[in-house]
Amino acid sequence: MSGLEISSAKEEGVFEGERGYFYVKYRKEQGVAFGLKVGFDAGQMSAVPPVTNNLNEYPVQGGLKNRGYHTLKRLRLESCFPFGLVRAWTWLKLDASLLVYPKPVEGSPTKAENSAEKGLRSDQRSDDYNSLRAYQAGDSMQRINWKKYASSELLVVKDNDLTASDASRVRWQDYEPYGKEQRLQFMCEKITRLYKAKQAFGLELPVIVIEPDSSEAHYYACLKQLALY
Incomplete structure (x- = not known):
């Protein structure tokens, strides 16, 4: 194990009920490390592929975890190479993490949806002049509202620069009187559905407000807030 470099890799994110993994990176400056095993204790060890001077990433199964932030408190590393007569081992403390x-x-809000959310569901927004503007050179043809053009011969495009009130907001108070975990599960399902539909959405938790967006980074930022709340 001499000359072996070990560090934590990316933070993994999974939904509750899915198996999570901690990712660990291995590298050996010279030669090849054979016969390595890692695990949480001596009775739960798994083999690591041969480690070279290339950076190798290896998943360590973290099992099923409850919602929240989990860290890899310690990891056992051992080797019986080459003859299996002597076991060398050590405990590693890494900062690998798992976000659940x-x-x-799926659950319906106990409070009525606001008019903007209803508009998103029925696609009424696409026919609203407030979300349309005159066509400008360089605008994508996909954004042209051909229905409006057919009825008025006006070339207009859908304006993606919507105000916050035009986007669907996923709000804590809309799921009363459900318990905390149920609310979070319902809100998680809704933001996932909106994200997959490529609709902008915002998130509102007590003392936490995230403004509407539709990007991947925004989606995972909202998931993280739900995981840690």
Whole structure:
């Protein structure tokens, strides 16, 4: 094990009920390290592929975890190479982490949806002049509202620069009187559904407000808030 470099890799994110993994990076400056095993204790060890001077990433199964932030407190590394007569081992403390999001569960808000959310569901927004503007050179042809053109011969495009009130907001108070975990599961399912539909959405938790967006980074930022709340 001499000359072996070990460090934590990316932070993994999974939904509650899914198996999570901690990712660890291995590298050996010279030669090849054979016969390595890692695990949480001596009775739960798994083999690591031969480690070379290339950076290798290896997953360590973390099992099923509850919602929240989990860290890899310690990891056992051992080797019986080459003859299996002597075992060399050590404990490693790494900063590898696992983020577990709430399990997405479909549930209807107990409070009525606001008019903007209803508009998103029925696609009424696409016919609203407030979300349309005159065509400009360089605008994508896909954004042209051909229905409006057919009825008025006006070349207009859908304006993606919507105000916050035009986007769907996923709000904590809309799921009363459900318990905390149920609310988080319902909210997780809704933001996942909106994200997959490429609709902008915002998230509102007590003392936490994230403005509407539709990007991947925004989606995972919202999932993280739900996981840690």
